[in-house]
Amino acid sequence: MGKKVLAWGVLVSLMVGLASPVLAASTPIESVAAIEQLLYGQAQGGPLVARLDKMEKDLFGETKSGALIVRIENLNRYIQSSDIAGPSLSLRLNAIEWMVYETVSSDQPINRRIEALEMGLYGGPQEGPILDRVNEMIRLLWARDTLKVASMELPKETLVKIRLLTEVNSAKNEVGQRIRYRVVDDVKVSDVIMIPAGAEGVGEVTEVVSAGRMGRDGRVVIDFGTVSAIDGTPVKLEVSERATEKNLSLEMAAGASMAGIVLLGPVGLAGGYFVKGKDVEIPAGTEFFVEVARATRATGLDLRP
Numbered sequence: 452m453g454k455k456v457l458a459w460g461v462l463v464s465l466m467v468g469l470a471s472p473v474l475a476a477s478t479p480i481e482s483v484a485a486i487e488q489l490l491y492g493q494a495q496g497g498p499l500v501a502r503l504d505k506m507e508k509d510l511f512g513e514t515k516s517g518a519l520i521v522r523i524e525n526l527n528r529y530i531q532s533s534d535i536a537g538p539s540l541s542l543r544l545n546a547i548e549w550m551v552y553e554t555v556s557s558d559q560p561i562n563r564r565i566e567a568l569e570m571g572l573y574g575g576p577q578e579g580p581i582l583d584r585v586n587e588m589i590r591l592l593w594a595r596d597t598l599k600v601a602s603m604e605l606p607k608e609t610l611v612k613i614r615l616l617t618e619v620n621s622a623k624n625e626v627g628q629r630i631r632y633r634v635v636d637d638v639k640v641s642d643v644i645m646i647p648a649g650a651e652g653v654g655e656v657t658e659v660v661s662a663g664r665m666g667r668d669g670r671v672v673i674d675f676g677t678v679s680a681i682d683g684t685p686v687k688l689e690v691s692e693r694a695t696e697k698n699l700s701l702e703m704a705a706g707a708s709m710a711g712i713v714l715l716g717p718v719g720l721a722g723g724y725f726v727k728g729k730d731v732e733i734p735a736g737t738e739f740f741v742e743v744a745r746a747t748r749a750t751g752l753d754l755r756p
Contacts, residue, residue, distance in 0.1 A: 538750065547589065
């Protein structure tokens with residue numbers, strides 16, 4: 452079994468280059484299941500070839516020829532990778548949702564997202580291959596056959612405004628707890644949308660100290676993890692010096708601090724929050740700034756004329 456898994460990985464690398472995240476799975480069956488998760492929300496049953504045929508028909512309207520592993524990788528690349536062949540399906544859907552709703556729902560399966568968009572635009576789901584249906588929505592919204600996109604670098608320290616979807620409370624939180632948040636405003640580089648409003652991320656509590664006797668400070672440290680750029684590229688976020696300065700300036704302008712909470716930025720304290728002598732309590736719905744932890748190249752939606 453080990454030799455078969457190794458051979459699968461070597462063949463993919465030789466025939467299609469560096470394997471994508473979906474093909475990080477060790478077998479063709481696992482890779483097909485991962486793509487089905489993207490398309491339908493769950494893995495499908497039945498023989499492998501029949502499942503692959505169904506996905507190709509749903510996407511392209513026909514089955515493709517070629518080696519099994521190449522067909523699997525081509526499916527995944529079409530869904531997730533923007534290259535000389537054009538924007539990925541994920542990028543197209545994100546752009547359409549942004550145009551219609553000014554938000555994205557990339558956590559939902561592709562078939563459900565397309566049906567919801569068609570319901571809003573046409574009054575009901577349309578027929579035909581996914582490729583044709585998505586391209587028809589692009590023509591409707593932009594009066595062109597394809598999206599205008601651009602590969603740009605999102606600079607380190609770019610500010611990102613987020614809204615907490617999970618309460619942060621040093622009296623209740625536990626290490627390992629997930630902290631959900633949503634991007635409030637579009638993040639742009641030269642009028643190219645890199646991170647759309649509505650993109651969601653999940654952080655993790657890495658340290659908790661509850662307030663105690665003798666005035667011990669409540670403290671919560673959060674690793675904000677990553678949020679997806681509009682093309683699906685993960686962008687690492689953190690609270691460091693620039694975000695700290697921005698948050699403090701907003702508090703001063705408003706004439707009040709965020710319930711007495713101090714956002715820590717120095718090395719070793721990034722993503723930390725404390726309150727002098729009290730527990731940290733940041734309710735869901737609170738908005739503040741984080742920042743891009745490292746320069747990241749991604750493909751964005753180009754709004755330039």
